[in-house]
Amino acid sequence: MNKDMKLSEHLASPSEAALSHLSELNGLRLSPHFTLGELTKTSVKTEDGNIPSRVVIENLRNLCENWLEDLRYSYNMLYHKGGIIINSGYRSPEVNKRVGGAPTSNHLTGCAVDIHVTGFEQAIRYASILLDISEGTQQDYDELFIEKSSSGNHWIHFAVRPKNNRRKGGFIKV
Numbered sequence: 001m002n003k004d005m006k007l008s009e010h011l012a013s014p015s016e017a018a019l020s021h022l023s024e025l026n027g028l029r030l031s032p033h034f035t036l037g038e039l040t041k042t043s044v045k046t047e048d049g050n051i052p053s054r055v056v057i058e059n060l061r062n063l064c065e066n067w068l069e070d071l072r073y074s075y076n077m078l079y080h081k082g083g084i085i086i087n088s089g090y091r092s093p094e095v096n097k098r099v100g101g102a103p104t105s106n107h108l109t110g111c112a113v114d115i116h117v118t119g120f121e122q123a124i125r126y127a128s129i130l131l132d133i134s135e136g137t138q139q140d141y142d143e144l145f146i147e148k149s150s151s152g153n154h155w156i157h158f159a160v161r162p163k164n165n166r167r168k169g170g171f172i173k174v
Contacts, residue, residue, distance in 0.1 A: 025051065031064035033072055039064070039089030039113065046094040056090055056110035063089075063113055063160055067133060067141075071115075074129045085116035087155055106142060112159035120146070123154045127169075130158060140165035147172045 026037030039060045042050050052060065072084045091099065091107040106112035117123040123146045134141055143159040143166070150173070157172075 028057075030057070030061045031069050033083060034064040034068055034086070036060065038086050039110070041086075042088070042091065042095050042099075044095045044098045046092060046098070048092045048094055050090065050092045050095050052090045052092075052110055059110035059162065060090060062162070063111070063158075066137070066139065067130065067158070067160060068113070070133045070137075071126060071129050074132070075125065078129075079125070086113050087116050088114040106159035106161065109161075111142065111161050112157065114147075115156040115158060117154050117156060120148075120154050123156055126156050130156075140167055142166050142168065144169040145172050146170075147174055149174055 026035065026040070028036040030036055030039065036052075036057065040050050040052060044050075068084055068086075075081060075084070088099075088107060089112070090110040091101055091105065093108060095101075096103075096105055096108055101107055115126060117126060127144055127146055130141065130144055133139070139160070141158065142161045142164075143157060145157040145168075146154060147157050148154050148171070
């Protein structure tokens with residue numbers, strides 16, 4: 001990216017300039033252990049390139065700095081395991097529609113992540129840590145679901161909005 005150009009000029013809306021600098025954008029650190037590329041990756045190829053706006057990036061940064069870093073640290077301290085793997089973060093409207101996401105999904109605003117787990121036990125541990133983070137920091141979350149696909153794979157869906165968080169939780173089979 002040209003040093004004289006601001007990141008915000010590229011991210012106001014997906015443009016040719018933003019698309020041409022996609023690899024640099026993907027390397028943008030949202031927190032010490034998470035990059036924009038991790039939180040915007042998708043196997044769905046779309047014209048918009050799934051490039052987030054500045055507001056979406058700030059929502060993703062909030063998730064990473066205030067939740068995912070703490071989840072990673074706490075899980076590693078308790079269980080001596082590796083990093084946190086994000087299956088899905090931000091989804092553009094086109095990507096969200098193609099993957100069958102809800103029209104009002106928190107993924108559309110960069111307020112949600114789906115976190116890879118190796119099984120139900122790890123999902124419960126992640127959920128427990130996220131609840132402890134919420135209680136300890138007095139921060140609310142919007143959604144905390146343990147989800148399961150018809151093929152038996154589990155993941156954590158976790159969302160935090162800038163305001164009006166509902167503290168919804170549960171188990172969902174999708």
